[in-house]
Amino acid sequence: MNNLADLELEMLDIRPNIETVAINSVLELHHLLAQLGGIEKVVSSIKSMKPMIIMVVEQRSELQRSGFSKPVHCSFALPLEFV
16 A cells, blocks of 8 residues: 555454554655545544544644645544644
């Protein structure tokens, strides 16, 4: 798999009622901005995994204006803080 948007939940053996799920994404999500619906698909998949914690690391860029933060904020109802 070369692209995070190609990830299908069936590829993973996730047992959210038995295991604690953590998501760690480092320098990956910004690549999805070029793909129509890429961010929305990945955010939806992440949400369905019911993670206890999500850590996203991206280089500082124009993520707020690029449409990156809206799907994340709407799906998880969490404010994003760009540090």
